[in-house]
Amino acid sequence: MNNFSFCNPVKIIFGKDSISKIATELPTNAKVLMLYGGGSIKKNGVYSQVTKALGDRVFLEFGAIEANPRFETCMKAVALIKEQSIDYLLAVGGGSVLDATKFISAASCYQGTEAWDIIAKELPLTKALPFGAVLTLPATGSEMNSGAVITRESTKDKLAFNSPLVFPQFSVLDPSVTFSLPSRQVANGIIDTFVHVVEQYLTDANDAPLQDYFAESILQVLFEEGPKALTDPNNYEVRANLMWASTWALNGWIACGVKQDWATHIIGHEITALYELDHAQTLAIILPGVMKVMKKHKGKKIQQMGKRIFGIQAANEEEQIAQTINAVEAFFNSLGVKTRLGEYGIEEKVCAEVAERIKLRGWKLGEHGDITSETVAEILAGRM
């Protein structure tokens, strides 16, 4: 096991009818900005539950956060916060709203002239506005971590940042608010969660059995419960299990003491920035390719995953690896998500385009830092 230091101070408030509990979490004298996305919270009752819980507090709203949240949008919220002397943020939504809120929380306290530098130059933060969250879409794990991904429209950059100052103070997880999600978002959330785990699990064979078993626990829940959420959308227990699994996939604990990859996510971000595919669609396309091309490092763990998650017992190692990769792709397909670039109308040139962007950024990806721009092109070429 590798050495590590880690702390995750987020308070989780989980369960039916728990949105009302934000009333006791928010300071009574806070001047709150409530942030949300496209307005689905006004249809499913979440908006009214939140505003009721806010009680007599002064609050404003910023309801324009898009999927793959834009830096440009975030800066509009920052201007409002400064103008209105807001001192507490409340994110109500999925990963996009939470990620945007994290950046807004940091950018509102940033003293420099160019807030994008927080991300582009990985500046260490010294201050951020406190915020809480009401999660409406289990997927990104943003409700219990200190990371965010923001897209800059003007340059088509989709980049991540991380700071212990942007952990939510609390996150409310009421599984019943996910009943009304469109099945595309449910499937995307399951795949995003699955790939989060894989990025922290499918690396070298190691001697960290607790981390392996925990990671496999989450994968197993997704594999067993995921399809039920699509066929039986109002099943509370299924929704609760998926929501909790999603939080655990990226709250930092399963990454402690082990290597991490993240190549699938980073390549995926470039495709979303260029072609606007859903984040999870890019993951479903790329992961099988990363597994295949990087099996020199990941072979042992792929075999273990095949045996423990999919029950595969092939005749030899090569076959075990091949069958496991097929099982992952088949699982994504079974959720209704396509796994080939061509199926989304994307042409072969994407391989060179993405490789070029990785090259320009000077990045070498993967847990061994040996996924070059050429390897990225090879991975994508296998995913047409």
Add this chain to the structure above:
Amino acid sequence: MNNFSFCNPVKIIFGKDSISKIATELPTNAKVLMLYGGGSIKKNGVYSQVTKALGDRVFLEFGAIEANPRFETCMKAVALIKEQSIDYLLAVGGGSVLDATKFISAASCYQGTEAWDIIAKELPLTKALPFGAVLTLPATGSEMNSGAVITRESTKDKLAFNSPLVFPQFSVLDPSVTFSLPSRQVANGIIDTFVHVVEQYLTDANDAPLQDYFAESILQVLFEEGPKALTDPNNYEVRANLMWASTWALNGWIACGVKQDWATHIIGHEITALYELDHAQTLAIILPGVMKVMKKHKGKKIQQMGKRIFGIQAANEEEQIAQTINAVEAFFNSLGVKTRLGEYGIEEKVCAEVAERIKLRGWKLGEHGDITSETVAEILAGRM
């Protein structure tokens, strides 16, 4: 899954040579009291690593904390803290030192006349001294939770208390400091950890698969790695896996959303208070009895545990339950720990003695609150 609210803010600093890192965790101007136990830390190098890391800070020592730490001892430390205006505590030891430090941290700030009331009357704390920990014995999980068990010598009471104010601010876990532990303490630590998990797992059949899988992950690591620590005591990876498993068994996360039992622990505390058996010895005796007598509630989960942890596939349910209980007892025996009261020279009268104490306290134990003093007597009678 049941509703819950939970937060665990402890910072974990894990790995080889990590004790030196307390230098950056403790406030530079802190006046520190270092608390420890019988002095083994002076033989294994931990004492010198800690005092070196304290650097120029003013610090005092309190090195008299016994196993099953006494209220009376704790109050001597409280007197010293008040006299010397100590403002930060540093626990260096196993669960006893950590538990004592938690109580001392609370009692040092307590304004009432009788500090035992913090435990006996379950007073909600309003203030406690901040403290960190350097763990030397993986077992109790105290390094990452907010609970403690204290014994009052004068009344032979061994009771637990809990407050979010007594989470350690940080805990240092260096597995290599456990190489020199006597095998009795290693075995005890494995059993204590095992039973912590079982108290939160072996209840009604439920619909919380992630919690089940996580609990089983910890049990599996104990079952696979535990015996190796006894036969190969200087194996760092084995020690690391056991230390991390032990922390996870009682950091609160696997208890979220599920029922909890704790009858085995509570009955065990009474036996330790009366007969001074090691805590883990009492657990090894009592758990198989609780499983047998309470199988009406626990039957489904016992069968699941037998299948998933011990690989038992018996012909019918009764046989599956019986074989699983036998496997648990055999696992404890394999670690060199006896599982019968008679083997410790304790006579039959213990059944009535403990039952009487449970009756006097007015307690009904277990996840259904249906373990009466009569049931306790029945459980113990089966463990002679």
